[in-house]
Amino acid sequence: MSGSEAALTPWAGASEIATAVAGGQVAATAVTAAALARIAHANPRLNAFTDVVAARAMARAAAIDAALAAGRPVGPLAGVPFAVKNLIDVAGLPTRAGSRINRDHPPAARDGTLVARLEAAGAVLVGALNMGEYAYDFTGENVHDGASRNPHDTTRMTGGSSGGSGAAVAGGLVPIALGSDTNGSIRVPASFCGVFGLKPTYGRLSRAGSFPFVASLDHLGPFARNTGDLAAAYDAMVGPDPADPVCTDRPAEPVGAALDAGIAGLRIGLAGGYFRAGASAEALAALETVAAALGPVQAVELPEAARARASAYVITTTEGAALHLQRLRERPEDFDPDVRDRLIAGAMVPAAFVAQAQKFRRWYRDAVLRVFATVDVILAPATPCVAPAIGQKTFVLDGREHPLRPNIGIYTQPISFIGLPVVAVPVPLPGGLPIGVQVIAAPWREDLALRVARALERQGIVRAPVPPAAP
């Protein structure tokens, strides 16, 4: 079997791959070559990758095989292919962040912290992934690189802004991808593409070596097709990093060992009110399926959730505009027009509103923490609907037509606004597209959200469905 990938399907998870590589059943070079072949075959259809680093990946895989042959340790993710949203630095590539403008930047001198940590655990970077320009996006569309396409129906959006990350994992190109989430950009594509996504606590994972969007709200995190892989990727990346001033100096708290601790004794809350209004039948069906599987749940209200979303919106548009102000002055025609016009408007919002939004953020955090005194985990929809058609501009929420682009994140924004950890779990609906549910925990309790996700997965309630035209 050595040197062949016959034992591993494209749907093999990271843990399965790492076990096979470490056990000598398959060479890391064979796994990597197979991933590169899948990307070459499927990427013209999915448009998930903007860069493939084949030579680097094969060299890295060969080094793992050599280490194994010499009896040296290779790490818990030995030979596992992964890819990163193209706002995360990859040595030798300009970090384009979905933009045309940043392509003129010099190539990154070194990898971002999370890339380095995954590779230190034995994983093999195979490329960088498509995204909405400068991460100001929920669609996965990109005027410069083309839309990433949903593996379950390539006429549909992946969701964004980490659209390539959702497509690459859902389409079987890689078992693990990294994305960023400022207002929902991991959880929205996880929902539309039917995969698991983890947005950790704000400050939990280092953002060093990534292009920012909204410093107050930016998070990085992993996508995977099962909870074990999500936890393994997280465990490989977690820990302090002085290079990111927001990254916590709490010691790493790995989650893998307690993943199967079960949910006995956990109090499960079901978000009502704001988190039901506007939800489609599919979103509510997924939420109810998950809630029913977890046994008794108690209804909870997150106070002022609409205002929390409004505050996140104001902080996002103003901080984003401040970040890009000079580029908006000098090269406005080189932006995606949808992004440019929102950023220009953001620059014009008076500062008094922004200061109030940051004050409200603390008020809301305190109010939500009081809710977490009564429950351990809260369930809420991830998106109001399944994946819309690529190019769609409006959708109906609560009986009224709204612009699509700014409103896909209505359920994710009030959660990331205060940095709560969330696992987006995919619910396959009979005969339809998948849709996600947010499993939300109190700050620093990623372990609880992952345990609940794992319990749901064990029951068969949540899983990443294999798309119809799989490689």
Next chain:
Amino acid sequence: MSETAELDAMVDAAAAVLGLRVAPEWRAAIRAHLAISLGHAHAVADFALPDEAEPAPVFRA
């Protein structure tokens, strides 16, 4: 002054202060986004908070 005219005046004044150019074909979208953002901003501003309320960002020297 109509709401559209008010927003246009704000766009023109702010663009001048910020050194931003607003091409005629961008104006309608910018105005629409500004209206949405200001709507959210007023929702936030309408919430009474004590003068002593600390903003959320934390900077550690």
